[in-house]
Amino acid sequence: AQSVTQLGSHVSVSEGALVLLRCNYSSSVPPYLFWYVQYPNQGLQLLLKYTSAATLVKGINGFEAEFKKSETSFHLTKPSAHMSDAAEYFCAVTGNSGYSTLTFGKGTMLLVSP
Amino acid sequence: EAGVAQSPRYKIIEKRQSVAFWCNPISGHATLYWYQQILGQGPKLLIQFQNNGVVDDSQLPKDRFSAERLKGVDSTLKIQPAKLEDSAVYLCASSLVGQGSTEQYFGPGTRLTVT
Numbered sequence: 001a002q003s004v005t006q007l008g009s010h011v012s013v014s015e016g017a018l019v020l021l022r023c024n025y026s027s028s029v030p031p032y033l034f035w036y037v038q039y040p041n042q043g044l045q046l047l048l049k050y051t052s053a054a055t056l057v058k059g060i061n062g063f064e065a066e067f068k069k070s071e072t073s074f075h076l077t078k079p080s081a082h083m084s085d086a087a088e089y090f091c092a093v094t095g096n097s098g099y100s101t102l103t104f105g106k107g108t109m110l111l112v113s114p
Numbered sequence: 115e116a117g118v119a120q121s122p123r124y125k126i127i128e129k130r131q132s133v134a135f136w137c138n139p140i141s142g143h144a145t146l147y148w149y150q151q152i153l154g155q156g157p158k159l160l161i162q163f164q165n166n167g168v169v170d171d172s173q174l175p176k177d178r179f180s181a182e183r184l185k186g187v188d189s190t191l192k193i194q195p196a197k198l199e200d201s202a203v204y205l206c207a208s209s210l211v212g213q214g215s216t217e218q219y220f221g222p223g224t225r226l227t228v229t
Contacts, residue, residue, distance in 0.1 A: 004156075009154075032215050036220075041222065041223075042222055042223075043118070043205060043207075043220030043221050043222050043223055044157070044205070044207075044218075044220040045220070046217050046218075049215070049217065051215040090156050090157070092156070101159050101162065101170055102147075102159065102218065104156030104157050104158070105156050106154065106155050106156050107154075107155070107156050
């Protein structure tokens with residue numbers, strides 16, 4: 001069984017500031033981990049994914065995340081926030097075998113102020 | 115490349131009525147998923163198809179929800195009868211295969227309001 005905990009339902013940053021969205025996971029098998037972004041009235045779009053290769057994963061729009069097994073974490077970061085980054089972000093986990101289902105966290109809304 | 119198509123985008127019904135949602139996945143994608151996203155929560159998988167067979171429907175409320183994927187292409191999700199707690203966004207996604215590392219591509223969703 002897998003589960004995801006995203007700390008903070010809302011995160012507010014100023015434009016140009018560091019973005020840090022936290023994700024901790026629980027999995028009984030080696031996990032695959034994902035970050036998705038959802039803009040208003042749209043479906044989810046994949047930002048990046050960890051599939052047991054490099055622990056530091058780079059994604060689209062300048063985002064990256066680091067897999068830390070010892071901390072069971074997969075936090076999402078971006079050095080400098082842009083107004084267009086305002087959206088809801090979801091962390092998700094699945095097992096690394098067979099038809100494992102994707103389990104999502106509750107999401108974190110990122111608010112970016114000028 | 116066309117994305118995942120869903121219709122309708124919005125639907126308002128009264129409780130105890132029935133409703134159906136349609137999804138057309140990306141061409142060539144063998145795996146199709148239906149998710150329920152309640153306001154303030156992450157998407158929850160309802161059912162997963164591999165071609166036209168069901169891989170996982172463990173979280174589908176089978177007394178009122180049903181889904182089919184005839185011919186292994188597009189899919190329909192039905193709710194009959196609807197309850198107030200079914201108000202949510204219903205997301206369809208597809209992927210080339212159903213393995214865990216495969217990226218899922220999401221449609222825009224259907225927002226259902228049950229009054």
